[in-house]
Amino acid sequence: MTKDILLAHPWFAPCLAALIAVPLALVVHRIGGMVLLRLTRHAPVVHAMLLNIQGPARFVLPLIALQMVWQAAPEDLAFINSVRHVNGLLFIAAATWLAIRAVNGIADGVLAKHPHDVEDNLQARRVLTQTRVLARTAGTVLLVAGASLMLMTFPGARQVGASLLASAGVIGIVAGLAAKPVFSNLIAGLQIALAQPIRIDDVLVVEGEWGRVEEITGTFVVLRIWDDRRLILPLSYFIEKPFQNWTRSSAQxxxxxxxxxxxxxxxxxxxxxxxxxxxxxxxxxxxxxxxxxxxxxxxxxxxxxxxxxxxxxxxxxxxxxxxxxxxxxxxxxxxxxLPRLRVEGGPQSQAEVEAAAPSTTRLSSASRG
Structure with a gap:
C-alpha cells in the first residue's frame, strides 16, 4: 500500500530522475576531467584553466542535470517553479564561480609560460602586469554580471539587475564621474594593463620615495620602499600624476x-x-x-x-x-x-683682531679693563 502511494506521488518520477542524473553528472565530470587533462598536457594555458575549474565544475554539471530534470517535470507539479528558481540561482552562482576560476586559470597558465624570476625579465614583467590586472578586472566584471543575472530572476528586482548589467557593459562611461573612485581605479587598471606605465618589480620614485612595485591590485598599487616600508597608492595616481620609472624600457x-x-x-x-x-x-x-x-x-x-x-x-x-x-x-x-677653508693674509694689528672678533669678546675685554 505504501509502495503504491509512493509510486503514485507526482514528485516520485522527478526525484528518481534527479537521483540518477546527479551521479551520472559526477561520473561525466570525473571521466571527462581526466581525459581533458591528459589531452591538454602539452598546452599549459588550457591545462592550467582545466585544473582551476575542477572544483566549480563539480557543482555546475549536477546543477545542469537537475535543471534539465526540473524543466522536464510537469508544469502543474506543486512547487516546481520555486525549485526551478532555486536551482537556477545556484547554477548562476556556480557558473560565475567557474568563469572567474577559468579566467584565473588562464592567467596562471600565461604566467607559467613567462617566468619573471630570471635575469632579463623585462618582457616577463610586462606579461605579468597585464595578465594580473586584466584577470582581476575580468573577475570583477564577471562577478557583477553574475549578481545582475541572479537579481533579474526576481520579477521585482529585474530593473535593478538590468541597471547593474548595463553599468558593467558601458563601464567606460563611468570614468568621467570623478565622484566614483572605484570605477575610476577600474579604468586606471585597464590603462595600466594596456599602456603599462608601471609593471610588477619596476623601480619607481614616487612622493620622494624609492622602491619597487610589489603588487598591483584592482584598486591600488603596493610600492615596497628600500627600507621595507610599504607605500600604498591608488591606481589613478599613476595616470594623473608624474613619477619616475627607472626600469621603464631597461633596468640598466x-x-x-x-x-x-x-x-x-x-x-x-x-x-x-x-x-x-x-x-x-x-x-x-x-x-x-x-x-x-x-x-x-x-x-x-x-x-x-x-x-x-x-x-x-x-x-x-x-x-x-x-x-x-x-x-x-x-x-x-x-x-x-681635500676641501678646506683657507684664510690667507699677513699679521694683523690688535685693533684689526678686535674688530674681527665677536662683540661679546670685545665686551668681555672692556669689562676686564
Missing part, C-alpha cells in the same frame, strides 16, 4: 658620484684611480665610465664620476664603492687637497 642605469677637491688636486691620478675602482667592481656592467670637472666655486672644484650598472640596486652599490674609493685615495695620497 647610469649612476653619478660627486666629490669636491681643492684646485691643487691633479686630475690624472684621479682618473686612473676611477678606472681601477670601476673595472674591479663586480657591480659595473662594462658599458661606460668617465670623470669630469663639472663645476667650480671660489673654494673647490666639483668632480663628477659617471658609471653604469645593470640595475638600480647595483648602480647604488657601485656609486657607493666609487665614492668610498676616491675618498680613501685622496686621504691616503693627496690629503693636502
Amino acid at each position: 642605469l647610469l649612476g653619478s658620484v660627486f666629490i669636491y677637491a681643492d684646485y691643487g688636486m691633479p686630475l690624472a691620478p684621479l682618473r686612473e684611480e676611477v678606472e681601477r675602482i670601476v673595472k674591479s667592481a663586480p657591480e659595473w656592467d662594462g658599458r661606460f665610465f668617465n670623470l669630469r670637472v663639472t663645476d667650480a666655486t671660489d673654494r673647490t672644484m666639483q668632480i663628477r664620476v659617471l658609471c653604469t650598472a645593470a640595475s638600480s640596486s647595483l648602480a647604488f652599490d657601485l656609486r657607493c664603492t666609487v665614492r668610498e674609493g676616491l675618498i680613501d685615495f685622496m686621504q691616503r695620497e693627496y690629503p693636502q687637497f
